Amino acid sequence: MLTKKLVTAGVAAAIAAGAIGVVQAEEGQFIPALTYRTGPYAPGGIPTANGYTDYFHLINQRDGGVNGVKFIVEECEYGYKTDRGVECYDRLKDKHGGATAVSPYSTGTTYALIDKATADKVPILSMGYGRTSAADGRVFPYVFNFPATYWSQATAVMQYIANEMGGLEALKDQRFAFIYLDHPYGKEPIPTFDILAEKFGFTYDKYPVPFATGTEQKSVWLQIRRTKPAYIIMWGWGVMNATAVKEAANIKFDMSKFIGNWWSASEQDVLPAGDGAIGYKGATFNGSGTDYKVFEDMKGMSGLSDDGDRGTVLYNRGMVNAAYIVEAVRLAQEKYGKGKRVTGEQVRWAFENLDLTAENIEALGLTGLMPVTKVTCLNHEGTNPAILIQQWNGKAWEIITDWIPAMTDVVRPLIEQDAAQYAKENNITPRDCSA
Amino acid sequence: METLYLILIDPFVQMVDEPSFLVEVLIGGLTSGVMYSLVALGFVLIFKASGIFNFAQGIFVLFAALNFVGLMDLGVHPILAFVITIGIMTALAFAVDRLVLRPLVNQDPIILFMATIGIAFFLEGFGETLWGGDVRPVQVGIPDAALFWELGFGEILVQSADLFAGVIAAFLVTVLALFFHFTPVGRALRAVADDHQAALSVGIPLNNIWVIVWAVAGFVALAAGIMWGAKLGVQFALSTIALKALPVLILGGFTSIPGAIVGGLIVGAGEKLFENFWGVPLLGGATEDWFAYIVAMIFLFFRPQGLFGEKIIERV
Numbered sequence: 080m081l082t083k084k085l086v087t088a089g090v091a092a093a094i095a096a097g098a099i100g101v102v103q104a105e106e107g108q109f110i111p112a113l114t115y116r117t118g119p120y121a122p123g124g125i126p127t128a129n130g131y132t133d134y135f136h137l138i139n140q141r142d143g144g145v146n147g148v149k150f151i152v153e154e155c156e157y158g159y160k161t162d163r164g165v166e167c168y169d170r171l172k173d174k175h176g177g178a179t180a181v182s183p184y185s186t187g188t189t190y191a192l193i194d195k196a197t198a199d200k201v202p203i204l205s206m207g208y209g210r211t212s213a214a215d216g217r218v219f220p221y222v223f224n225f226p227a228t229y230w231s232q233a234t235a236v237m238q239y240i241a242n243e244m245g246g247l248e249a250l251k252d253q254r255f256a257f258i259y260l261d262h263p264y265g266k267e268p269i270p271t272f273d274i275l276a277e278k279f280g281f282t283y284d285k286y287p288v289p290f291a292t293g294t295e296q297k298s299v300w301l302q303i304r305r306t307k308p309a310y311i312i313m314w315g316w317g318v319m320n321a322t323a324v325k326e327a328a329n330i331k332f333d334m335s336k337f338i339g340n341w342w343s344a345s346e347q348d349v350l351p352a353g354d355g356a357i358g359y360k361g362a363t364f365n366g367s368g369t370d371y372k373v374f375e376d377m378k379g380m381s382g383l384s385d386d387g388d389r390g391t392v393l394y395n396r397g398m399v400n401a402a403y404i405v406e407a408v409r410l411a412q413e414k415y416g417k418g419k420r421v422t423g424e425q426v427r428w429a430f431e432n433l434d435l436t437a438e439n440i441e442a443l444g445l446t447g448l449m450p451v452t453k454v455t456c457l458n459h460e461g462t463n464p465a466i467l468i469q470q471w472n473g474k475a476w477e478i479i480t481d482w483i484p485a486m487t488d489v490v491r492p493l494i495e496q497d498a499a500q501y502a503k504e505n506n507i508t509p510r511d512c513s514a
Numbered sequence: 515m516e517t518l519y520l521i522l523i524d525p526f527v528q529m530v531d532e533p534s535f536l537v538e539v540l541i542g543g544l545t546s547g548v549m550y551s552l553v554a555l556g557f558v559l560i561f562k563a564s565g566i567f568n569f570a571q572g573i574f575v576l577f578a579a580l581n582f583v584g585l586m587d588l589g590v591h592p593i594l595a596f597v598i599t600i601g602i603m604t605a606l607a608f609a610v611d612r613l614v615l616r617p618l619v620n621q622d623p624i625i626l627f628m629a630t631i632g633i634a635f636f637l638e639g640f641g642e643t644l645w646g647g648d649v650r651p652v653q654v655g656i657p658d659a660a661l662f663w664e665l666g667f668g669e670i671l672v673q674s675a676d677l678f679a680g681v682i683a684a685f686l687v688t689v690l691a692l693f694f695h696f697t698p699v700g701r702a703l704r705a706v707a708d709d710h711q712a713a714l715s716v717g718i719p720l721n722n723i724w725v726i727v728w729a730v731a732g733f734v735a736l737a738a739g740i741m742w743g744a745k746l747g748v749q750f751a752l753s754t755i756a757l758k759a760l761p762v763l764i765l766g767g768f769t770s771i772p773g774a775i776v777g778g779l780i781v782g783a784g785e786k787l788f789e790n791f792w793g794v795p796l797l798g799g800a801t802e803d804w805f806a807y808i809v810a811m812i813f814l815f816f817r818p819q820g821l822f823g824e825k826i827i828e829r830v
Contacts (some may be wrong), residue, residue: 081677116647117639117642117647117750118647118750119640119749119750119751119754121642121647121648121750122647122749124647125646125647125648132687143736148619153537174600186763213697261800285798285799286799287798287799287800288800289802289803290803291754292754292755292803293751293752294746294751294755295755295802295803297542297543297786298539298542298786298789298790298793298794298799298802299799301535301538301539301542301671301786301790302790302794305532305535315753318649318746318747318749318751321649321746321747325746328673329658329660329673330671331660347648347649350651351649351651353651441724477815
């Protein structure tokens with residue numbers, strides 16, 4: 080009986096100690112990290128989450144936070160399932176004095192959070208994913224998708240293909256294939272491809288891959304072998320990518336004509352296919368490898384994830400995501416008080432006024448890792464959306480092009496049209512960004 | 515009218531016009547079906563011997579493959595890794611028997627089924643904790659080349675890994691059939707499956723039998739896991755793919771080993787034919803996720819015991 084009481088008391092004391100720890104930690108800048116380290120999408124989720132959380136730890140340890148305000152990062156595992164992602168957000172949003180910003184790494188979850196986060200005044204940074212028309216800051220004040228949206232990326236990929244084929248006119252009468260995850264994320268660029276197909280006179284076949292596993296692709300590749308497309312574009316995620324690369328290699332498709340978007344072109348996507356993946360291409364907006372100053376600072380630092388993922392495309396992208404948030408917090412502090420914790424609303428203002436020049440990025444030790452970015456009230460995508468094309472050489476990703484700008488003349492009207500429709504459906508009066 | 519044409523005429527016109535594509539789809543479907551059958555075999559073994567529908571069988575496939583490839587990644591020779599993994603699966607069978615089945619003996623089948631769901635969740639988390647969530651390629655020398663066969667009416671593509679899986683499945687079915695019919699343990703397993711009380715009364719030790727059958731199911735799961743892993747890499751999607759064994763079982767019957775094979779072939783060929791000739795033109799594709807379940811549901815209306823299952827006769 081006595082033993083039982085002692086154990087109960089011990090457990091109670093441990094819980095109390097934990098609670099005290101939480102209270103003390105409330106002084107920091109809270110980052111709710113919605114992650115997926117389990118399930119079919121873990122291969123992409125793990126390195127991204129590691130890069131994201133490690134960068135905040137780096138800032139805490141190397142710089143003592145931003146002007147003395149340290150970051151508190153708490154992860155919530157949601158397995159890339161939209162309902163659980165929303166649950167994670169709800170569970171974390173008010174902790175430690177409130178969320179600074181949230182990056183769900185899922186287009187489905189981003190869509191589900193738009194209204195909630197806007198009501199809660201928590202900015203969403205869906206960096207290169209999420210709802211494309213959220214780039215219209217007049218309608219979506221709390222959602223940011225810089226440095227480029229899916230629609231911009233789609234046009235830039237088509238521009239790259241056109242460059243390879245000899246110009247935009249060469250796209251006429253060509254047949255392409257679009258293989259995508261059957262999920263809001265995978266479907267996001269379809270309206271853009273439809274418009275480009277009409278504008279430039281090409282056709283494309285759509286191949287959805289079932290979401291549950293991402294690996295049911297046999298029929299897709301039988302169809303592709305039959306239709307012999309000039310190029311394949313892929314909007315995949317998780318194990319879908321590795322399976323697709325392997326299947327493409329199996330049917331002896333010319334890998335240099337297979338292009339993944341920036342969530343379909345990481346080491347995890349090509350390594351399982353071995354040498355068969357050599358030549359596969361993908362879009363990106365961040366560098367890979369560890370040949371950057373910031374990695375020097377991480378050496379020997381404790382509390383970081385094990386260094387197996389460090390330098391991979393997705394790890395580095397997670398770092399870039401965190402770096403944007405850190406710089407937004409820094410900017411918000413400059414306006415609202417240095418050394419003070421800033422609110423989600425204040426960080427929203429900072430995102431909207433972010434202007435990261437080449438000099439700023441150099442000072443952060445991130446040159447080559449993140450693109451120059453300037454965001455405005457009107458344009459939450461950033462003012463210079465563009466992509467780089469990288470190619471897998473069997474050992475590493477090599478960047479093989481200069482920045483390829485998006486066709487903003489095509490994309491921006493679509494964004495404004497879709498945002499206006501959303502505003503109408505949701506009784507939103509767009510903000511005036513002219514001031 | 516156009517829809518009717520797409521349903522009733524166009525698919526058959528395509529099949530006649532492009533027989534090489536039809537053959538390719540059919541072979542692709544049958545080889546996928548063999549892979550489903552490999553998983554379904556494990557379900558059948560346990561259900562046949564103990565009357566328990568082991569929901570965790572899909573996770574067994576993943577867990578076995580994870581241990582095998584994890585050991586190989588640690589530098590263990592593939593043959594030794596294979597032997598150690600069989601040991602792990604046998605230990606798991608012991609643990610399941612001691613910790614889950616014995617305390618629940620004589621409970622309703624639904625209670626035992628719920629317990630296997632618990633086992634599934636535990637093993638999924640435990641496996642991920644032990645070995646992480648990355649995709650791990652399996653390199654054990656399984657042929658992975660694409661074979662292009664020139665037939666009279668055109669060239670077809672066949673994956674050598676798929677053919678290899680077919681050989682493995684045939685081998686496993688033969689061994690298991692011989693084991694069940696010609697060994698004392700196999701006969702004891704069948705006796706337990708028929709009637710627990712009667713088997714006990716003639717001196718068959720129920721617990722030992724359960725451990726044996728769960729260990730054999732673990733071995734089959736390892737074989738399936740290696741084949742699936744060689745094809746897709748060992749990854750957590752395997753446990754979801756393994757659920758495709760459910761419609762296979764409904765079609766083939768829960769107690770028939772040949773049924774698991776035939777059911778797998780029907781599901782595999784059916785879903786690929788439907789996807790390529792009806793699903794893509796009519797529904798835009800991605801029908802493979804649900805097609806097999808619809809077929810299974812329709813099948814339940816007409817033959818609930820499956821093609822080869824034992825018909826349930828209740829006298830009143």
